[in-house]
Amino acid sequence: MPANRAHIPTPNVANSWPHLTQIATKLMPLNACEVGLLIGYNCPQALMPKEIIPPDGQCPFGQRTDLGWSIVGIVSQGYVEADAVGLSHRIVAYEVPSVRALPENYCVKSVLFSVRTSVKEIISSDVLNLLERDFRDSPETNLSYSQEDLQFLSILEDGIAYKQGHYEMPLPFRSPSPVLPNNRALALSRLRHLQRRLQTNERFRYHYSQFMEDLMVKGHAEKVVDTPSHNGTIWYIPHHGVYNVHKPDKIRVVFDCSSVYQGHSLNQHLLQGPDLTNKLVGVICRFRKEPVAILCDIEQMFYQFKVSSECRDYLRFLWWDSNDYSQEPVDFRMTVHLFGATSSPGCANFGLKRIALDNEGLFGSAAADFIQSDFYVDDGVKSLATVREAISLIEAIKSMCSKGGLRLHKFVSNKKEVIQSLAPEDRAKDLVNIDLVRDKLPIERALGVSWCIESDTFQFHIALKDRPLTRRGILSSVSCLYDPLGLIAPVILLGKQILQQMCASKAGWDDPLPEQLHAKWQRWWQGLHSLASLKINRCVNPESFGEVSRVELHHFSDASSVGYGQCSYIRLVNHENTVHCALLMGKSRVIPLKPITIPRLELVAAVLSVKIGNLLQQELRYEDITHVY
Structure with missing residues (x-):
């Protein structure tokens, strides 16, 4: 915490060091305000280095985190060791985003930043606006695409090709073959940080190594045999592993396509494309139309769509050959569209609909309509009139997807005859070893909604977590109630009203709940337990x-x-x-x-x-x- 204002890094400080001039415009100016310090322990990733500008000798160095650029070290060239005030270690300025952009459980206290008068805070009106306009009511008709969307579709339409059982598409760049700087040093620095965690966490190392080995075995990544001199068409992507709280033994390696080096990132050069995802509400409503229901999932959807060979050098990453961490890392590159790239969802949806279009003549319009209209990202749900129709459709969609290299699995149905017709490896995990005569069918999640298959009803199993009785805690509690169809809308409305009253009273994020609202909140919160007994027929x-x-x-x-x-x-x-x-x-x-x-x-x-x-x-x-x- 700097007590001497001369130690605070500013644009002028950056300009005084030749290797830091490139980030001078990204630092906060020094304003006439008090410098505050907020300390948090629950978000260390906020200060994880994303990019480093190494020093020349004992100079300070530049560091970029999710919060922006900062300078670490002694910033004053006239520093005297006997200075009794202290040293500046790090100053990061960060503007808090709109409430719509905040992830669940986001805590402003988890970041270290310098306060200034022009910092944009989340104010009561932001939350109030969110409460009053929390969903889109109107159907989308006469969709019009932007010029960038049209460019995206044109690139994929012209570049898509069917090769060796998979569809192959180019990366949809804003400009053809962008010239990028050589960021291998950044990727290597990030890998060294990852290596330390791999060496100290055996479980993490095992899962990470298995994931990487699986990429190589399935052909989703390949070793770069011939490395030409850097000509601007090579980009290295840092990567890290994340666990799903619901799947503690399954890791997902995420490639950081937003990593910035010398003002460039891969995502900055990629087109996102139009939103080709079906409406969640529409998919669930159609899921309720008929008595026989089926649910399925596309295995590793993004990885089933290949990247054109001329674009693969933009998807390089560093790893150890044969998972041997004692050796120097070598170059690999992805051959598929990957998690983390802004263009991947659009490419995957485009490819999925192309599979339906190209194979409708072989497998029928019913299968094509299911692929085009009843998938929400990689989850498909459908309801049909009879068991025979369901079994026939499953066979057709499995065959149609296999033509494009996709595998449908994790099938679920409320009819045991349909489950019986499926191979065990195609069923959902809880249905693999089930006794269809004596055992009851389990509860599954259909697009996030709890679906009791045995009774064929939608239910609400709400995990109530103790959160502080502050505006921040109440916003988190109200937001955790997932109800896309509004089946419990009257219940959620009461929680919204309490939150609205707190905002109207200009309560701070961490101010306690006013006494007059305390009893009302407790009644509402405790009453949520009764939702467990609510059952609404799916069909x-x-x-x-x-x-x-x-x-x-x-x-x-x-x-x-x-x-x-x-x-x-x-x-x-x-x-x-x-x-x-x-x-x-x-x-x-x-x-x-x-x-x-x-x-x-x-x-x-x-x-x-x-x-x-x-x-x-x-x-x-x-x-x-x-x-x-």
Whole structure:
């Protein structure tokens, strides 16, 4: 913590050292304000070095972390050892992003930064705006692509090719064959940091080595045999390993394509492309249409789409041959589109839809429609009328995907006949050794929603974690309730109202919950346990209902002085005029703090219902729907 302002690194300080002039514009100017220090212990990765500018001798060195550039060392060239004040170790200036960009459980206290008057903080209005506009209601019609999106699609359309059982696509660069600096030294520095962790953590080393060996065996990466002189078309990607909290024995190696060296990163030169992902709400709604349900997953989706050979030198990385850490690392390069590249989701979705388009004639329109419309990233869900249709569709989509080098696995179904038709290696983990006669079917997650397969119902198993009763803790608690269809929207609304009242009172992020809200919060929080008993039928069309002759959507909306919302029910009528109704979707919002009359709020709620109705009509894809408001 610097007490002597002369020790604070500034743009002028950087300009005084020749090797640091390149980051002078990236440092904070010295303002007339007090310097504060926030210390946190739960986010060490915030200070992990991403890029180093090495010193010449005993000079200070430049260091980039996720928080920006800083200078480490004695910054004053006139430093006197007898100075009793102390030394400046590191000063990092960081502008806190919008609340929409913050990851869950993000803690501002986890970073070290110098406070200045122009720092943008997350203010109450940001959270209030999020509460009042927390979802998109309108269906997307007449989609128009930006020029960059059109460029992305043109590059893939012209460059895609089918080779050796896989689709191969070029990296969609903003400009052809960008010239990049030689960043091997940065990649080597990052690898040395990784090496220290590999040497001290046996479990981490084992999983990391297995992952890398798997890449080589499956041909997802290859050793660079002939290394030409650097001509600007070679880029090295640092990498690190992360664990999924739900899969503690499975590591994923993430390639840091955002790593910056001399003002360049791979992601800066790649086009992201248009969002080709299907709507989550639409996929789940269609999953509820028929009595027979299936769920599946694409194994390592990104890695099944190859990168054109002329682009692979941009995907180099350093590793040890045969996992021998005693040797010098050597050059490898990825042959596939990888996690961490901004273009990979667009490329994978483009390739998946291309597989359906190219093979529709061989395997039928039903399989092609499933591949194109019923996948959300790499998870596919579908509902069908009969078991026979489900088994036939599974065989067709497996064959269609295998044509493009994709393997569908982790199949789940609510019908034991469908599970019986699947090979054990194609089933989900909990269904591999199950006794289909005596055992009950387990609970699985269908696009994040808890699906009890045995009872064929959606359920809500909420893991309640103790969080501090502050605005930060309450925001985290309310945000952890995952409900894409709004089936428990009235419950979540109460939590939002408490959060809104805290924001309206201008409470700080770590200010305690006001006494007048404490009892209300405790009742709401403890009442969440009762959600475990709530069960909502997945299927809106009972198996014994028969052929549907008429489909109606009934929309209800209402408003009050504390909130407004709507809910939509589907009403099915068969040829015998038997009626069946089911809740499809709901939405709720807190009212704006600005005074609004109840009649106007009623109108806003009615408009919300119309938007949801249009969305459901587009996504459900019934031939004829009657809306009742």
